[in-house]
Amino acid sequence: MKLFHxxxxxxxxxxxxxxxxxxxWEVLPDTPPIxxxxxxxxxxxxxxxxxxxxxxxxxxxxxxxxxxHNVMAGGDDNRPNSVGVEGKTGxxxxxxxxxxxxxxxxxxxxxxxxxxxxxRGPVTNPIEMGMSDWDAVxxxxxxxxxxxxxxxxxxxxxNPITADNAVKAIAAYERTLITPNSPYDRxxxxxxxxxxxxxxxxxxxxxxxxxxxxxxxxxxxGPQLTMxxxxxxxxxxxxxxxxxxxxxxxxxxxxxxxxGNEAHKHMWRIPTLRNIALTAPYFxxxxxxxxxxxxxxxxxxxxxxxxxxxxxxxxxAFLKALTGEFPKQTMPRLPGTPGRxxxx
Amino acid sequence: MKLFHxxxxxxxxxxxxxxxxxxxWEVLPDTPPIxxxxxxxxxxxxxxxxxxxxxxxxxxxxxxxxxxHNVMAGGDDNRPNSVGVEGKTGxxxxxxxxxxxxxxxxxxxxxxxxxxxxxRGPVTNPIEMGMSDWDAVxxxxxxxxxxxxxxxxxxxxxNPITADNAVKAIAAYERTLITPNSPYDRxxxxxxxxxxxxxxxxxxxxxxxxxxxxxxxxxxxGPQLTMxxxxxxxxxxxxxxxxxxxxxxxxxxxxxxxxGNEAHKHMWRIPTLRNIALTAPYFxxxxxxxxxxxxxxxxxxxxxxxxxxxxxxxxxAFLKALTGEFPKQTMPRLPGTPGRxxxx
Numbered sequence: 001m002k003l004f005h006x007x008x009x010x011x012x013x014x015x016x017x018x019x020x021x022x023x024x025w026e027v028l029p030d031t032p033p034i035x036x037x038x039x040x041x042x043x044x045x046x047x048x049x050x051x052x053x054x055x056x057x058x059x060x061x062x063x064x065x066x067x068x069h070n071v072m073a074g075g076d077d078n079r080p081n082s083v084g085v086e087g088k089t090g091x092x093x094x095x096x097x098x099x100x101x102x103x104x105x106x107x108x109x110x111x112x113x114x115x116x117x118x119x120r121g122p123v124t125n126p127i128e129m130g131m132s133d134w135d136a137v138x139x140x141x142x143x144x145x146x147x148x149x150x151x152x153x154x155x156x157x158x159n160p161i162t163a164d165n166a167v168k169a170i171a172a173y174e175r176t177l178i179t180p181n182s183p184y185d186r187x188x189x190x191x192x193x194x195x196x197x198x199x200x201x202x203x204x205x206x207x208x209x210x211x212x213x214x215x216x217x218x219x220x221x222g223p224q225l226t227m228x229x230x231x232x233x234x235x236x237x238x239x240x241x242x243x244x245x246x247x248x249x250x251x252x253x254x255x256x257x258x259x260g261n262e263a264h265k266h267m268w269r270i271p272t273l274r275n276i277a278l279t280a281p282y283f284x285x286x287x288x289x290x291x292x293x294x295x296x297x298x299x300x301x302x303x304x305x306x307x308x309x310x311x312x313x314x315x316x317a318f319l320k321a322l323t324g325e326f327p328k329q330t331m332p333r334l335p336g337t338p339g340r341x342x343x344x
Numbered sequence: 345m346k347l348f349h350x351x352x353x354x355x356x357x358x359x360x361x362x363x364x365x366x367x368x369w370e371v372l373p374d375t376p377p378i379x380x381x382x383x384x385x386x387x388x389x390x391x392x393x394x395x396x397x398x399x400x401x402x403x404x405x406x407x408x409x410x411x412x413h414n415v416m417a418g419g420d421d422n423r424p425n426s427v428g429v430e431g432k433t434g435x436x437x438x439x440x441x442x443x444x445x446x447x448x449x450x451x452x453x454x455x456x457x458x459x460x461x462x463x464r465g466p467v468t469n470p471i472e473m474g475m476s477d478w479d480a481v482x483x484x485x486x487x488x489x490x491x492x493x494x495x496x497x498x499x500x501x502x503n504p505i506t507a508d509n510a511v512k513a514i515a516a517y518e519r520t521l522i523t524p525n526s527p528y529d530r531x532x533x534x535x536x537x538x539x540x541x542x543x544x545x546x547x548x549x550x551x552x553x554x555x556x557x558x559x560x561x562x563x564x565x566g567p568q569l570t571m572x573x574x575x576x577x578x579x580x581x582x583x584x585x586x587x588x589x590x591x592x593x594x595x596x597x598x599x600x601x602x603x604g605n606e607a608h609k610h611m612w613r614i615p616t617l618r619n620i621a622l623t624a625p626y627f628x629x630x631x632x633x634x635x636x637x638x639x640x641x642x643x644x645x646x647x648x649x650x651x652x653x654x655x656x657x658x659x660x661a662f663l664k665a666l667t668g669e670f671p672k673q674t675m676p677r678l679p680g681t682p683g684r685x686x687x688x
Contacts, residue, residue: 053416062411062427072397073678078685083406087431277682291683320682329675334417338621338664339635341422 048173074278080286146335179324202318392517418622424630457572490679523668546662
């Protein structure tokens with residue numbers, strides 16, 4: 001983390017311009033990084049998908065992973081903040097689960113090094129899925145007969161229903177949530193008709209003004225780093241813009257909450273730009289309603305640039321070309337508990 | 345409605361036993377009744393499924409039809425009552441959407457004559473999906489570009505996005521939610537190994553004590569009547585049982601709220617027994633947690649019978665044989681609104 005961050009900070013703090021990288025345009029790989037201790041398998045993915053869609057992982061039986069990370073849509077909930085059990089809400093906006101496997105850390109503040117650790121969080125967060133602890137989750141899963149077979153198929157017969165295995169399965173499923181073949185990817189692969197003239201112009205502007213300093217790599221979320229590394233930037237970086245108050249950008253101190261390091265105040269993990277057109281409203285607090293304004297905010301707060309309307313529209317057109325193909329999925333069957341409910 | 349109801353009432357009030365019908369065991373048809381003004385089509389079903397799963401049909405963007413009628417499970421939410429927008433709850437339990445196409449009226453109190461009219465209700469119910477009115481729903485749907493093509497394919501090019509067409513599409517999708525080939529159905533068709541000895545015994549007890557007086561027909565929800573007819577029974581019918589207070593059975597006056605007719609106090613539509621093992625907790629208020637106790641309650645309050653444990657277990661075993669095969673479904677893609685959100 002530090003290497004990348006310092007490099008950027010030096011460039012910016014020196015003269016308020018970012019170092020110009022020669023933009024490298026990369027297509028999305030078919031498969032993301034897979035951790036050595038959690039190889040993919042059909043059985044694990046099936047279990048993970050079932051858990052992902054099962055609202056019984058929440059105290060009230062009403063909130064599943066998919067409630068806030070809707071894979072039938074852009075992988076989020078199109079809300080400024082999400083609604084957990086009993087109508088509770090928090091201050092941050094749900095990031096997309098699509099292509100999250102390409103991020104080297106998870107959550108807006110990077111507090112989870114892997115998808116496995118990310119999946120562990122919301123289930124027992126009191127304002128999200130509200131389970132008291134993972135023991136209670138495991139107890140509930142063990143009381144659902146059909147999960148025995150699913151966990152056994154994924155993890156073998158020896159005490160398969162555990163919190164570790166549950167989050168491994170969810171992460172394995174999430175590693176299948178990849179959206180290839182966006183117009184951008186097809187263009188990079190050689191189909192020069194895949195982007196409109198405006199989109200090509202937008203891509204050039206995107207590169208010229210310095211966006212790829214952070215939004216680089218195949219996932220537009222920075223270079224592909226070792227899992228757990230993290231690629232962060234301060235936001236807002238250029239102080240004093242009108243957006244700070246308009247969009248309450250200073251209220252959440254970001255990664256500082258995790259590390260207690262002063263240098264990490266208002267520092268955030270670089271989010272992906274893939275499918276960004278589908279995940280309004282924008283930023284960690286979901287305060288910016290439109291992609292147009294999100295582009296203006298970024299240009300001003302990160303690059304100290306005031307874009308004209310044509311530039312904004314061009315970049316937005318390019319960003320829309322990052323919407324990929326969503327793989328068809330069969331709905332899971334949630335195993336039943338014949339004759340009773342596990343929801344209190 | 346009246347004919348059936350009076351016939352039963354006469355039998356019951358005369359001597360507290362129901363008329364004994366020769367039980368007719370019928371398999372679930374492959375297709376349900378289809379109203380003349382809403383024929384099925386692939387395009388309509390696809391649109392209906394998309395709407396059914398779209399949480400943007402709720403004010404907060406968090407509650408879809410599927411939230412409370414989860415087709416990945418038993419078609420309900422396994423809760424005593426459902427949770428709508430902003431954590432709001434009501435007093436009745438969500439009935440299953442599976443095989444609801446075989447019911448001649450919808451809702452616990454039968455206040456909707458068709459699935460179309462049923463679908464109209466929850467979207468604008470303040471404690472369910474919370475939209476202000478259908479004009480607001482239609483306005484929102486019109487603002488989602490992808491819905492234009494879906495509605496046009498289903499209903500033609502002439503002003504296709506209307507409330508009437510939305511509920512028609514949802515109903516068309518729901519008419520595909522049929523669970524054939526339960527062990528019971530296979531048994532009736534001739535596979536004598538499809539039921540266990542206990543299940544056969546349970547079926548005989550079920551018939552002998554009089555359950556099929558109400559739970560008759562292929563859907564175990566009464567005879568197949570013309571859409572809108574309704575098949576109702578007073579519950580509890582036999583007054584004074586301990587269950588009245590234990591499960592608060594007298595608090596909701598049922599169909600009387602719809603008709604204002606004194607004779608309809610505590611009268612309810614006969615619910616299906618198909619997949620009943622998957623839809624705990626039970627009854628209109630979801631107050632009865634287990635199927636065992638639901639059977640005891642029914643025997644006592646409707647038939648004035650105290651079953652012994654063996655009888656209860658036999659009937660429960662039979663009821664579990666009414667769990668059918670759930671057709672595989674592909675997840676819909678919810679059309680996006682590039683660059684913005686339609687959720688306030």
